[in-house]
Amino acid sequence: MAKRSIGTREGIALADYSEKSREQSENINHEDKQNGTNGGDSFSLKSELGCGVKQLPERLLFRAAELAARINPVNAPSFGRMEAVGGQIPNTPMFAAVVTSKYWGPTPRRLTVSFMGSVPSDVRSRIVSNLNAWSRTGCIEFVETQEIGQVRISLGGGGYWSYLGTDILLIPRNRPTMNLQGFSMNTPESEYTRVVRHEAGHTLGMPHEHMRRALVSRIDPEKAYEYFRRTQGWDRATVDQQVLTPLEEASLLATPADQDSIMCYRLPGSITRDGQPIRGGADINDSDYAFVGKVYPKQSADLSSATYFADDWSENEDVDVESVIVESSY
Amino acid sequence: MSRLIEIQDLDALPPALKVQSGDVLWFAATGGRAGPSDGKMNESADVVSLLGIYMQCVIGTNGQVLSPLGSPNTVLFLARQSGRARIEVVTGDPWHEPRTISLDVIVE
Numbered sequence: 001m002a003k004r005s006i007g008t009r010e011g012i013a014l015a016d017y018s019e020k021s022r023e024q025s026e027n028i029n030h031e032d033k034q035n036g037t038n039g040g041d042s043f044s045l046k047s048e049l050g051c052g053v054k055q056l057p058e059r060l061l062f063r064a065a066e067l068a069a070r071i072n073p074v075n076a077p078s079f080g081r082m083e084a085v086g087g088q089i090p091n092t093p094m095f096a097a098v099v100t101s102k103y104w105g106p107t108p109r110r111l112t113v114s115f116m117g118s119v120p121s122d123v124r125s126r127i128v129s130n131l132n133a134w135s136r137t138g139c140i141e142f143v144e145t146q147e148i149g150q151v152r153i154s155l156g157g158g159g160y161w162s163y164l165g166t167d168i169l170l171i172p173r174n175r176p177t178m179n180l181q182g183f184s185m186n187t188p189e190s191e192y193t194r195v196v197r198h199e200a201g202h203t204l205g206m207p208h209e210h211m212r213r214a215l216v217s218r219i220d221p222e223k224a225y226e227y228f229r230r231t232q233g234w235d236r237a238t239v240d241q242q243v244l245t246p247l248e249e250a251s252l253l254a255t256p257a258d259q260d261s262i263m264c265y266r267l268p269g270s271i272t273r274d275g276q277p278i279r280g281g282a283d284i285n286d287s288d289y290a291f292v293g294k295v296y297p298k299q300s301a302d303l304s305s306a307t308y309f310a311d312d313w314s315e316n317e318d319v320d321v322e323s324v325i326v327e328s329s330y
Numbered sequence: 331m332s333r334l335i336e337i338q339d340l341d342a343l344p345p346a347l348k349v350q351s352g353d354v355l356w357f358a359a360t361g362g363r364a365g366p367s368d369g370k371m372n373e374s375a376d377v378v379s380l381l382g383i384y385m386q387c388v389i390g391t392n393g394q395v396l397s398p399l400g401s402p403n404t405v406l407f408l409a410r411q412s413g414r415a416r417i418e419v420v421t422g423d424p425w426h427e428p429r430t431i432s433l434d435v436i437v438e
């Protein structure tokens with residue numbers, strides 16, 4: 001399962017660390033009580049936890065986020081998007097260093113959904129129900145609105161597509177954010193499951209699983225070029241973009257590629273090196289659910305109460321950020 | 331004046347589509363090709379050509395070009411000169427039972 005993206009990795013690492021800190025803190029406190037001793041100070045606690053993540057002094061957190069974004073724009077925080085969805089952003093510099101890229105963040109939220117054009121109510125209900133399949137383990141809910149939704153679904157031509165994660169908030173309001181060509185009450189439930197849940201995954205910020213390097217490496221490029229030229233009329237550049245260019249693994253959480261993920265297309269054996277198809281996912285599988293439960297936990301991580309071990313020094317020792325950037329460019 | 335003609339419903343097209351030289355045909359589709367008409371490659375290739383297969387994107391409110399995830403969703407053809415041609419338009423899901431529609435085009 002592809003776990004997007006750089007920001008997600010940091011957010012999950014942070015949430016995991018805070019959980020571990022609290023758990024171990026509770027265990028240590030329990031032991032102290034049993035032994036009749038007082039709880040240790042923060043340094044004792046750190047030694048119990050082993051390697052810990054140091055945090056910058058609070059006054060430098062915003063500057064650190066700014067520097068990260070300058071070095072790699074993917075790291076840019078997305079406060080505006082969070083505010084647009086009514087996300088509760090703690091007014092603390094800590095949060096500024098966590099929210100990045102197209103990830104919605106770990107707090108529960110509702111995304112409003114509307115449909116473009118005239119769509120029967122039973123079709124709308126069926127689509128929204130399948131969007132919400134992810135809610136079994138995730139804290140993001142899709143809610144239909146009579147107003148212009150944040151998620152705007154069209155059923156026109158052009159296949160199936162969706163904008164990625166928080167990008168949907170940047171799409172002009174008269175344009176769709178998702179397309180489900182031709183869906184109707186005559187569409188089999190298997191297609192509602194396979195397609196709507198896949199596109200919902202994109203809206204949640206998940207990219208294509210078949211673009212993982214381990215799966216791309218199974219494809220024979222020349223066979224793929226011939227296959228998609230014949231069936232779609234695609235040129236080589238289009239095939240490269242759609243099928244043969246792997247995601248940058250460094251931007252993903254390190255989990256094995258999952259060809260049964262709902263986010264993985266089915267690719268025929270006729271284009272693979274070993275003749276075996278890339279199976280593709282027909283529904284959200286256990287790995288998908290587990291991942292969503294981690295990045296969008298139903299009981300959201302309370303980052304404001306996380307136990308961090310803040311370092312500090314006098315302000316006159318702070319590093320000149322501009323000189324760091326210049327040095328790193330050589 | 332050349333026209334940009336948006337074809338919205340592939341199932342509601344006439345047997346042959348009449349357009350003018352210079353017109354651009356715009357299909358919401360995932361693929362396509364400008365094929366021969368009646369097996370005569372010479373005639374068709376000069377009459378209608380495939381301009382390209384695209385992913386339609388938008389400029390977001392942040393000023394950046396934003397692309398959806400999915401297969402290409404727009405196919406453009408150019409009517410170059412008078413004559414008759416056959417084109418093919420592919421629609422649906424490229425990964426699951428795509429549908430190819432043949433269309434005769436008469437360029438006046």
